[in-house]
Amino acid sequence: MSTIDVAPENAHDAHGHDHDHDHPSFLAHHFDTPEQQFDSGKLGIWLFLVTEVLFFSGMFCAYAIFRNLKPEVFEGNSQFLNTKLGAINTGVLLFSSLTMAWAVRCSQTEEYKKLTGMLAATLSCAMIFLGVKSIEYSHKWGMGLLPAGSFFYDPANPHPTAAQITSYGFSENVAFFLQNSLYFLCAPFLMVLIGVVIWLVVATIQGNKFQKACALPLAVVSLCFFVGVGLGMILESGGSEGHGADHAMADHAMVDGGHASHDHGDHDHAVGEHSHDEAHASEEALAGGDLSIRQRLASDATNSGLQSELEARRQQTAMASGAVVAQGGQVEGGITSATENVFTPRTAGVFFSIYYCMTGVHAIHILGGIGVLVWLLIRSVRNDFNRQYFGPVDYVGLYWHLVDLIWIYLFPLLYLIR
């Protein structure tokens, strides 16, 4: 059973007229049996998955370090992530894993129609995932929830206009992009959809059955991105209550989270008055010309400097009362014990750097998976796979399950922190 007796030039179409075994077209000439070919590929894809696991572990490590250093930053900023959208995406990805595993089964049992259907279902789920993701991203970009360095979210004004964004030091083009990022994210998918539909129409007119059979599922798949966008819009607009309203630190974070813009004013006002009263009660003893102005300014949660100053004054007053402070003596206290504000650009930006890096690289893997799944879909329409040659479906399946596996960890680590 050796391939030496198969001449290289007819290795692909020689069906073994005078050999003791047939060498089918799908079997590469350097393999003895389909099983050997399958096992070699399988070891290869497992090794590739090992590199993927190690690659992602770098990002999980960064996550672990920063969460270890600043757990309150992760807890506070996780409130900005919409749990509903994350949960829907988890479900969509799990379902795509099911259809992918089913597709592997169909390729082994040689159910060709079903195989194409299962691959198309997997692709559609991937597209819905990306659609929901683009709603999440564009929503955050518009609010300035960006990586460290460009983070400009302001609780007092969560939905800035383009002119206000430029005042944070962005060029007009960038501000325009951040304002309309959803359209920019949808544009490439819209072009793909239009392209596939044109292909479908042309193939139908020409009567090319094979191309039509490819283009029809792909048109449905491209349409599914916009299903995901619609799904995300519905959930995002109704998803303000799941944001941890009872969380004390999230008071100001709550101002965002999909409230319609008209009730921002009232909400803000109420929070501001509340904390103003508290500050007033605790600092009655303080005197000073512009103290009331400072207190008003400090009622904003982002104004950590003024909050710290007021805290320092209060502590100094407390220490000084009933005690004789020596002339020139230093009163320590205040700044070091002030609670750290987790919504400042520097600290919150770190969370969003990690968030965008992890989910972004994951989304790139989804895009890569879509690419190979399209290749599989076209080959499945061509009936390339059979009980002895289902390797490509199986390998892509393993890759797809790994992408799902990573999301299984990402979802609770990013969205479900309390």
Next chain:
Amino acid sequence: MSAHGHTEDGHGREGYDFAHPMPVSMLLAVFGALVVLTIVTVAQASFDFGSYDILIVMGIATIKATLVMLFFMHMAWEKPFNTIVFVGSFVFVGLFVIFTLSDSSLTSDSFEPKIDEVVPMVVEG
């Protein structure tokens, strides 16, 4: 690999019949379990378990990952060598994360300056 398959139905030669299709019922059952576990993990996020929170969350995620690996990724029927290669990578991930974490907690308490910069933006109204 050739231990199953061709011996029962009696067709094919050595190395030509190695497909091991998963029963549909098993796939659906695994998917159902994964969805239930997802609902559980979302539901538990609204309860406060203190420091056990992260352990519970990671525990559920690991159960889900194990289900995906064993059944969807077909690992329960995989060659032992492939299993060792893949699971071995998690050992190295563990080493990597544990050593880096202990290093960062021993050497630096924060990558950030102690005092946050003041955000000057306050909009009245």
